[in-house]
Amino acid sequence: MDRIKGFNPFTSIGSSALTVFIAAVVLFLINRAIFETTVLVQTLAKALGLGAVYAIVALGFVLIFKATQVVNFAQGGLAMVGALFLSFLAVDEHIPFTTIQNPLIGIGPSWFGWGLSVLVALVFAALLGLVIERIVIRPMIGQPLFSVAIITLGMEAFLRTFANDSVRVQLRPLGIPWGTGGFTLGGTVGDNGITTGGAFVAWSYVAAVITAAVAFVAVFLFYRSRMGVAMRAVAFDQEAAMANGINVGLVFAIAWAAGAVLATIGGIYATQPPIAQTGAVQIETQFIAFRTLPAVILGGLDSVQGALVGGLIIGLAEISAGQYLSQFSGQLGAGYPLIVPYVVMIIGLLVRPYGIFGTPEVRRV
Template identity: 40%
Template sequence: MTDFVQALVNGFGQGSIYALLALGYVMIYKATKVISFAQPALMTVGGLFTYHFTREFGLPFWIGLAFAIVAGAVVGMLVERVALRPMIGKPVFTLAIITIGVDIVLRVLANRYIGSQSRIVAYPNGGDRYSAFGVSISQQRLGLIAVTVVTVVALTLFFRYSRAGLAMRATAIDQETALAQGIRVGAIFALAWAIAGGLAAIAGTFVASGAAGMDQNTWTIALKALPAIIIGGLDSIPGAVVGGLLVGITESIFAVYQPSYAPWLGTNFSLVVPYALMFLVLLVRPYGIFGTREVERV
């Protein structure tokens, strides 16, 4: 039982990273109807911003994270303005392919900075662990979960009560109607990318503050947020959180129990679990757990 609870705790922490990344995917999709494949690069760049601010400039962790969020948001806005804004009106598939190109360019630049050594962001007292009833969790994981909760609450309040949030909701429903009501849809697109860039910076920072740090292959972590948004629903913010946590918890439980109870599945099967879970959910709910069902009239 202790192993199971420990797996749940570890999975909840890892799932928080997936949830932050999934929220970025959903923000962009809701505003532009484009699935952004640039999130892995934005995560890497955001983590490196925090590393640079804390290691090179000597800023405290939380101040460095705040600056990294702003820098990540600026990068997101620049990507939208330079690479995607000129392509408005083109097929969605074309825009998605462009985000792949953006991801490659940003990751090449980030890898030149990383080099052959992993970059580790020092979390304050990150090695300290809290234990109770045989279950332990690091202070770094607690900080990650707390930041994720605060971020989700802030986004919820933003969408429900702010003028910009209401404008984003209107744009997500119908862009032409939003334009007719005087909403600057282009500015909403930029805002969506800025928020996604900031969320990716938070996720990248906590990835870089882990034991392994940030290396040239760390970007693959962000790929697991894709099953999370499909499980939760491409256009659902609660779905992004639930999907991210489900992926993290399922992956952690399989990593603990699969080698003992199903060794015939091979080693590292837990890496495949997010995609298997996605497949099972789509068989039952093709639009995800919280996704909006599209109704077409002919």
Template identity: 40%
Template structure:
């Protein structure tokens, strides 16, 4: 039982990182109907910015985090204005390819900045732990869960009660109707990217805690895609549920797979999210909470 609870705790913590990244995917998709493949690059840029502000410049961790989120939001805004806005009206596939190119650019630039060595972050949690009964829980895992919960709560209030949040919901529902109501769709697009950039930077900080970041850390963000597909690519609650589910299954696989299914290899847990993605696409391609596509005949 202790091993089970231990793996569940680790899975929920990792799933919280996936939740932040999944929200970055979903918010842009809901507003523009485009899958933003630049999220991994935006995430690793945010992680490096925390390292740069905190370790290189010696700024307080919390201020460094806020500055990194600000940089992530500004970079996302510039991407939307300079690369995505001119593509409005073009095929969605073309815009998705543009975001993929931006991701490659961001990761190449950030990899050069990171270098060949692991960059550690001076976070306040480190490898500290506490015991909950027989279960050992890392402080940073708790911070991940709390941060994801706060972000989800703030986004709920934002989309439910703020004028711009309601405008974003209206735009996601019907862009043409939103235009007729006087809603600035361009502003909605820009704000969606700004929010996604900030969330990616926050997730990047948590990826950097504990083991630090290297040139391969950006691939963590790709595991959020199966979470998005599982929950439904146009569903914010679905993104969170899908992310936690993927994280928990990954945690369980890390604990039990070698013992019960050793023939799958030692690193099978790394592909568990993609196995889930494959199964979901076969059984329920629009996800648990996604909107089924309606075909008119």
């Protein structure tokens, strides 16, 4: 793979600078762990929550890319439409048949009913993914990668129009049973029974981490199954897989359905802390996909473990930058944490042009 290259000063400078930078960050975190443990715990919990959401959405990108060689820029639109399905089912149509006394937020939808409507919404999302794959992506097999990627951008514009239109006037709540609440770790209990000074952990962080764990374990198990092996074969070489009797169309369909489901889950978590505080679908919900792209690229476009690692790294970078650089927010500009993922991505790509776990493209003359 080594070949004569034009002079590129960024290669060596990039990797040595990165080593120094990572060392500095680690030393800083150790310093914080000793002097401000509570803040660090809270930051790490938040980072884990955000990282888990990124990892879920990144997994959707990676599944679709591995099977069909398409970067699906429409994931954001899918996330929003999927979350709107849930809002429609759970809130507008009252699919949760009863409201009960919920231990976390008082009176709210029952866990069972809400879970049911999530399942139905995910099925709808999967169907949407199947339809898109069949109508838009299937005719493009064999076309240049770039054309297919741009087609998904067109799809995004289409989905986004309808999604934006339905939330422009009022936000669409999702009726999430755990709400935006959370619990406090550590801290001191005062005389009136109120805890002060602990590290706040939102329920959504816990839920996101559990969901991510389930999703990744499911995908790893799936890759061991017969269909999963077929999918890996298709990812390796479409024509060879087809010649061996693998139903490539079915593989495409499964990947897109799974991608849409993961996007929807991402869209649901995008209404929750730490990404948003409203618990309702709003226009910003769709940006979860573009915020996740750095995680996908950093981990490597075609690597499942890359999605996990990339998501966690990007989540950590974004949250800790927001926490520890806030004193410089004047110079860095308001909302600078949202830019941190892209900066991390660019630095990471300088060192590893195919991401951490990505497979380098074999180039032949």
